[in-house]
Amino acid sequence: MDIKTCNIIYCSPTHNSRDIALAAGSALGSEPRTIDLTRDLSDSVIAIPADEVAVIAVPVYAGRVAPFALGRLRRLRGDATPAILVVTYGNRDYEDALVELHDAMTSQGFVTVAAGAFVGEHSYSRPGMPIGEGRPDSEDVAVARRFGDRAASKLASAESVHEAAVAYVKGNRPYRSVSTPTPTAPHTLDGCVLCGTCADVCPTYAVRVTATGVETDKNLCVKCCACVKECPQKVRIFDTPYTEMLHKNFSSPREPELFF
Ligand SMILES: Cc1cc2nc3c(=O)[nH]c(=O)nc-3n(C[C@H](O)[C@H](O)[C@H](O)COP(=O)(O)O)c2cc1C
Incomplete structure (x- = not known):
């Protein structure tokens, strides 16, 4: 062919x-x-x-x-x-x-x-x-x-x-069946300079940057963590107990x- x-x-x-x-x-x-x-x-x-x-x-x-x-x-x-x-x-x-x-x-x-x-x-x-x-x-x-x-x-x-x-x-x-995910999302720590990168990389347009802070729609967020990985200030965080569990059990x- x-x-x-x-x-x-x-x-x-x-x-x-x-x-x-x-x-x-x-x-x-x-x-x-x-x-x-x-x-x-x-x-x-x-x-x-x-x-x-x-x-x-x-x-x-x-x-x-x-x-x-x-x-x-x-x-x-x-x-x-x-x-x-x-x-x-x-x-x-x-x-x-x-x-x-x-x-x-x-x-x-x-x-x-x-x-x-x-x-x-x-x-x-x-x-x-x-x-x-x-x-x-x-x-x-x-x-x-x-x-x-x-x-x-x-x-x-x-x-x-x-x-x-x-x-x-x-x-x-x-x-495999998957249960409906609980609405959660990354949050932003002090030190954010409102650069807007988090909003620019979000695949579901869940993040909005206003004059005073970053707002995330938990119902739209798919927890992909693009905003966490690309935050230039490293102040975007996703706190989940899965990180430790996965790190402990799936390191090989x-x-x-x-x-x-
Ligand atoms: C909500 C969610 C669920 C995930 N589930 C799994 C999973 O079941 N097994 C796994 O090994 N990785 C899982 N991952 C990790 C992603 O599959 C992995 O990081 C993937 O390479 C991301 O692809 P991308 O970089 O193209 O976005 C999950 C990630 C997220 C955000």
């Missing part, structure tokens, strides 16, 4: 999924089209034709595809379009997220030719209590490039997209898992 264009599509508040998608996509053509859905609230259809390929990457929340990311991806339409699927997770587990992404993209007209679960620094990781700190690292990025390379070779040697389809993607159906590094 000849592929004309590679589309690198991601929803990635803290950039782990983006970085893996860019590395995987680099093997699939020299001038990829990049579609960043992280803060894109539009609902117009994005159609990807059969002679192109889509690398699609999203984060894992509670062992499933982050719900807001799944919502963003609903705009995508394939036409038996080959897709390379990526989830990134914070070194605990990705459980049913990859198979959920595979099912969703299949129902929207894509054919999965490769799928991978990669480790990214956990959203709740913080100095002194790291969880997957520094991931994806250079080795993860190298694995992602080889992953993209292998998917490209598979497509090049296949007569049809269906011949290149994955045999298996890890995960259970029905997917996990490796990427790939399916072809």
